[in-house]
Amino acid sequence: MVGGGKDAFIGAVHRIAARIDGEYDLVAGALSSTPERSRDSGVALGLDPDRCYGSFEEMAGAEAARPDGIEAVAIVTPNHVHGPAAAAFLRRGIHVICDKPLTATMAQAAELEAAIRASDALFILTHNYTGYPMIRQARAMIAAGDLGRIRIVQVEYAQDWLTEAAEATGTNKQAEWRTDPERSGAGGSIGDIGTHAHNLACFVTGLTVESLSADLHSFVPGRRVDDNAHILLRLNNGARGMLWCSQVAPGNENGLRLRVYGEKGGLEWGQEDPNYLWYTPFGEPKRLLTRKGAGAGDAANAVSRTPGGHPEGYLEGFANIYTGAARAIRAAQASQRAPDLDLLPGLEEGLAGMRFIDACIRSSRDDAAWVTP
Amino acid sequence: MVGGGKDAFIGAVHRIAARIDGEYDLVAGALSSTPERSRDSGVALGLDPDRCYGSFEEMAGAEAARPDGIEAVAIVTPNHVHGPAAAAFLRRGIHVICDKPLTATMAQAAELEAAIRASDALFILTHNYTGYPMIRQARAMIAAGDLGRIRIVQVEYAQDWLTEAAEATGTNKQAEWRTDPERSGAGGSIGDIGTHAHNLACFVTGLTVESLSADLHSFVPGRRVDDNAHILLRLNNGARGMLWCSQVAPGNENGLRLRVYGEKGGLEWGQEDPNYLWYTPFGEPKRLLTRKGAGAGDAANAVSRTPGGHPEGYLEGFANIYTGAARAIRAAQASQRAPDLDLLPGLEEGLAGMRFIDACIRSSRDDAAWVTP
Amino acid sequence: MVGGGKDAFIGAVHRIAARIDGEYDLVAGALSSTPERSRDSGVALGLDPDRCYGSFEEMAGAEAARPDGIEAVAIVTPNHVHGPAAAAFLRRGIHVICDKPLTATMAQAAELEAAIRASDALFILTHNYTGYPMIRQARAMIAAGDLGRIRIVQVEYAQDWLTEAAEATGTNKQAEWRTDPERSGAGGSIGDIGTHAHNLACFVTGLTVESLSADLHSFVPGRRVDDNAHILLRLNNGARGMLWCSQVAPGNENGLRLRVYGEKGGLEWGQEDPNYLWYTPFGEPKRLLTRKGAGAGDAANAVSRTPGGHPEGYLEGFANIYTGAARAIRAAQASQRAPDLDLLPGLEEGLAGMRFIDACIRSSRDDAAWVTP
Amino acid sequence: MVGGGKDAFIGAVHRIAARIDGEYDLVAGALSSTPERSRDSGVALGLDPDRCYGSFEEMAGAEAARPDGIEAVAIVTPNHVHGPAAAAFLRRGIHVICDKPLTATMAQAAELEAAIRASDALFILTHNYTGYPMIRQARAMIAAGDLGRIRIVQVEYAQDWLTEAAEATGTNKQAEWRTDPERSGAGGSIGDIGTHAHNLACFVTGLTVESLSADLHSFVPGRRVDDNAHILLRLNNGARGMLWCSQVAPGNENGLRLRVYGEKGGLEWGQEDPNYLWYTPFGEPKRLLTRKGAGAGDAANAVSRTPGGHPEGYLEGFANIYTGAARAIRAAQASQRAPDLDLLPGLEEGLAGMRFIDACIRSSRDDAAWVTP
Known part of the structure; x- marks a missing residue:
């Protein structure tokens, strides 16, 4: 996960959404914009300190180099970081699940588009309300x-x-x-x-x-x-x-x-x-x-x-995007296209x-x- | 009442609204655009056949001439008749309660405005939803x-x-x-x-x-x-x-x-x-x-x-306009201004x-x- | 009307309900338990002072004797008066529309039952919620x-x-x-x-x-x-x-x-x-x-x-009982039975x-x- | 987990509830009443086949003997199994989270009460609606x-x-x-x-x-x-x-x-x-x-x-019981009493x-x- 340290409402939401159906384990993070706070936040979440990184660049490089490196990353930073962070992982073949909007500017969007088109990895945008x-x-x-x-x-x-x-x-x-x-x-x-x-x-x-x-x-x-x-x-x-x-x-x-x-x-x-x-x-x-x-x-x-009458809410809707993404990633790893990929925003x-x-x-x-x- | 014969939803609404607080008696009408249907509709409503008129002009003239002529008229015709009908009664000092919109055209509106300004009689427009x-x-x-x-x-x-x-x-x-x-x-x-x-x-x-x-x-x-x-x-x-x-x-x-x-x-x-x-x-x-x-x-x-919990509805809201109009008419007859006249649309x-x-x-x-x- | 003077919530409700469909005119009343307050309340409602009575007994007798006497009476007193008041009118062939419950005691109910069975007049009980x-x-x-x-x-x-x-x-x-x-x-x-x-x-x-x-x-x-x-x-x-x-x-x-x-x-x-x-x-x-x-x-x-979406409420539901009663009374006057009489509580x-x-x-x-x- | 194999609605609910706040890992199970189906269900859920047991007795014994044995068990069987299953784990010092009602019979309830009182382990009953x-x-x-x-x-x-x-x-x-x-x-x-x-x-x-x-x-x-x-x-x-x-x-x-x-x-x-x-x-x-x-x-x-307006539902309410239980278990392991233990049904x-x-x-x-x- 990139972003989502303390005070970050949406980071906690992404983590729960990822857990609900048991399809993800959180193992690494660049959770804050300063190395120290990133490490503190990571340890508080039970991460191995070695996998708490000071920047998304560092994280993308190190995780790509690990044999047990992450398969996918969630990007939950303020909008202006979406583009460069996503590109860093996509470049290394790591699937990206990114909060919306795509970027802060049209120029960043064009750069990110290029990065996505150049990568074999998937790019999922959490327009979560479509998951209800x-x-x-x-x-x-x-x-x-x-x-x-x-x-x-x-x-x-x-x-x-x-x-x-x-x-x-x-x-x-x-x-x-x-x-x-x-x-x-x-x-x-x-x-x-x-x-x-x-x-x-x-x-x-x-x-x-x-x-x-x-x-x-x-x-x-x-x-x-x-x-x-x-x-x-x-x-x-x-x-x-x-x-x-x-x-x-x-x-x-x-x-x-x-x-x-x-x-x-x-x-x-x-x-x-x-x-x-x-x-x-x-x-x-x-x-x-x-x-x-x-x-x-x-x-x-x-x-x-x-069953009906047992209300499901915001987190379950969000989880439907994450679980759909997991299926899409699994299909991609098998060089297939997930049947419901068109339901996932990207x-x-x-x-x-x-x-x-x-x-x-x-x-x-x-x-x-x-x-x- | 002018208009409001058979098949006319809003005529019946006006009649009930006028009755709810007991402030009005319906005694005369030009209820349809043909004399015969007007008479039939009037008799069906219990009107004296002598006071069922073939046109609003006839009605305005005859009622103004009667010692027991109407004090106020309700106009509930299609929009293009609002203006001429209202003017006919206003000219004779009969108060007008008229359905909205004011008229069908801006030109008619200007004519009606002149008629209203030239008359001492009141002109009330039934923007009934303000009565809730x-x-x-x-x-x-x-x-x-x-x-x-x-x-x-x-x-x-x-x-x-x-x-x-x-x-x-x-x-x-x-x-x-x-x-x-x-x-x-x-x-x-x-x-x-x-x-x-x-x-x-x-x-x-x-x-x-x-x-x-x-x-x-x-x-x-x-x-x-x-x-x-x-x-x-x-x-x-x-x-x-x-x-x-x-x-x-x-x-x-x-x-x-x-x-x-x-x-x-x-x-x-x-x-x-x-x-x-x-x-x-x-x-x-x-x-x-x-x-x-x-x-x-x-x-x-x-x-x-x-009391609360005893729902009042559309007809009561409409009646509030009619009853407000009755108070305003009574005040006008005493050469006064009703205290809540500014709540009445006109x-x-x-x-x-x-x-x-x-x-x-x-x-x-x-x-x-x-x-x- | 018997009862329904000042401070009496339900009396005003009955009067509006009776007016909504234009089937009734209020012409006489014994509106309070003291002659003076009865007269005051009646005059305030626009009744002829001669028809404001000091008691229901007086009213029943006098109205039955008038050529233009009332056809029906509404009884809206506290419960213990329902029985004797209703009986007084039924005895004289005047139709009764009575608030619920029937009476205050079982003994009164038995007496009223006898009076109803002995009369040709109708007895309607305003279980108004059945009118919705x-x-x-x-x-x-x-x-x-x-x-x-x-x-x-x-x-x-x-x-x-x-x-x-x-x-x-x-x-x-x-x-x-x-x-x-x-x-x-x-x-x-x-x-x-x-x-x-x-x-x-x-x-x-x-x-x-x-x-x-x-x-x-x-x-x-x-x-x-x-x-x-x-x-x-x-x-x-x-x-x-x-x-x-x-x-x-x-x-x-x-x-x-x-x-x-x-x-x-x-x-x-x-x-x-x-x-x-x-x-x-x-x-x-x-x-x-x-x-x-x-x-x-x-x-x-x-x-x-x-039409749908134009809410009708408590007073309209109540009016449905009154208007049903009017139809039943009219049928009775023609020695017939109203087709929807079984919908009216009695x-x-x-x-x-x-x-x-x-x-x-x-x-x-x-x-x-x-x-x- | 005991019970909760295929066709078992409530088993899946417990698993999600346990996951939402990341406090539990599912590592062992006796998921069905027959060994074969239990193993199949367990493998389908990603359990190590060695920890898919044919009965709750076998599971309780084996897990208690493992150095990495379970700390807590969820019992989600039909009611008549609650008592004996819970007792088997409590006897071995394993904390129990059990579906309601307590047991199928009063006699079973008395036996289970004895087992709970004799154990140092915690017993939590998932009256989940109290978690909202x-x-x-x-x-x-x-x-x-x-x-x-x-x-x-x-x-x-x-x-x-x-x-x-x-x-x-x-x-x-x-x-x-x-x-x-x-x-x-x-x-x-x-x-x-x-x-x-x-x-x-x-x-x-x-x-x-x-x-x-x-x-x-x-x-x-x-x-x-x-x-x-x-x-x-x-x-x-x-x-x-x-x-x-x-x-x-x-x-x-x-x-x-x-x-x-x-x-x-x-x-x-x-x-x-x-x-x-x-x-x-x-x-x-x-x-x-x-x-x-x-x-x-x-x-x-x-x-x-x-935040408000982001609806939480049934699963989150259920998770509140599980997360409360996790805190209580952690406190118990530290020989303390969780401050909100009185909010947990038991x-x-x-x-x-x-x-x-x-x-x-x-x-x-x-x-x-x-x-x-």
């Missing part, structure tokens, strides 16, 4: 035509943790780097959570954004990146949509919600209650589909661990996300003009 | 500063009854006139329900829309007006917002929902569950305020009839709605350019 | 066999307004008479709200209670009647059930909830969200049936006024309720022994 | 007096998977042993899920059941144990309650719900939406407390892994559960007479 069983169910239903031609996509991701200037208190590392364009990229809320919303909408519908009109805004005085974004979407099949993301909406903890409407029906899902999917065939009563319940199909059941989704962020910023600077991502 | 107790509560809380400065306004109004071409079946009068630009005006969903969403957002926040960017669309082949609208909003205090209205979103019956976020807290309300208002002071647990419950204040209690709100429709259409024709309503 | 459209829907579905043989009935009615000793504050008339055995009867919560729960369960399932085991309790020191009741039910088809009612459960405003499970499916309904009915055919996804929505049938639609339901209260008290005094109602 | 953060929150709030004296406890656990005779199809191992008195014990639903409801109510309130009146029933023809139970409760502080459990209630997947009402407030929680806890201080609006949200305190936060809770089952059966056989557990 009922999201897989929604995608499968739309692919099967249950909604008919898609007309409308309403997606939103609302939080409230940046309602005040948390980055200015001196005690909130998360808020600091996520509102720092040097580390986070030019997008604030749009990069941190808007990309998740964009990715989810595309994953579920199978559509792409053809053009968008974005009105980004920063409500908190002194904030250097957007904390709210209102975006009109035109999708490649003629569908229209809206995307709202905000980190200043009091009462919203982690409100990622997706609604899709087609000629024949509608689907509604919310991340905070992820075991439910609302399905309305036009002209019939609304149905509550539940994970592993009567209405759940193969796509959902393949990534469920417990380079393509990462580039789409970067183009989305870039397009939003371009559009917003041009007073919400329509731009092509 | 918890909407009054929300408005009062925002006015009192409970949310601090408002930053974000998310409002939507989703239905599904026009998902298919109901207007082409030959059996759905409602669908026919509401999708006919001659009778409904140039706006489809934006005029029928978008104006309610716009009005509600402004009523609750006390803000106005400074500029908007609208993407209107008609998904059903052959439909002559928009059936879906995606709109970016910029409000006069610097707040930003989104408005979505749709009549082709399967699974939505009458989904008018409003969310408002400010520096200090957030409010969320949905029309289908109108007795609840969610309030989150930033940094504290979300609270469920209920009509006549512990968290409801004077503004809500003044328009509630039953000319100003009607013009704002017309400018909103017009701005949406102008913006959409210009590829969602920003326009001023 | 989705309750009619549930009843029709069960009667049609959609749930198969019923096995389990879970019904509850929870409130919190008596959590503290509201009757001892000297300012709460409602709390005073409802906790006074002389006026309310020996049952407290069991009479006030438990009877509604019992009636609703029987109305929906078509079953009767064969035996019950009741554990009544009074939690508030000094309270003279039960404020909480836990009851096991055995129904006449072999089904089992539970009834809980409480007036000391903080967080419950008017929580009447019914769940019925059969061999083939389940139904769930809650009074505070009355436009929804949850239906699960065993082995299929849960469906949300909505008033006037795709899954609503004739039984519900017959008592609905507005003597039979009233007696069942009295036997239920009596059985609960007997059982509880015998340490929750099984008794037959 | 918001359940810990509820317990802490009640202990702190937030609800005042507790008056009413409503607990229920409803499922529908045995609505039909699943045990007679020949394909449902779960249904077979859970309805077989030889393997499950005399209680059906009451033992399988009623014990969870009983345990949860006692854990949260800190109260015990002083007497109960139970009406058990088996609705499915041919079923040998109860599939529905209705129970009145009297608690040791004078509170009253109800417990309903059912496996034949269509539409309920895993509906464990707890509501507790006291003199000063109420709490409501449902297992299927476990990140929420509803709290109403009497006379104030209802509040929605969320895991790691503004209203969550130390007791909940200590067992939460992710012998005392197991015996209370057995007495509860036994009392229900005794009461029900005596027509729901009051009995003391």
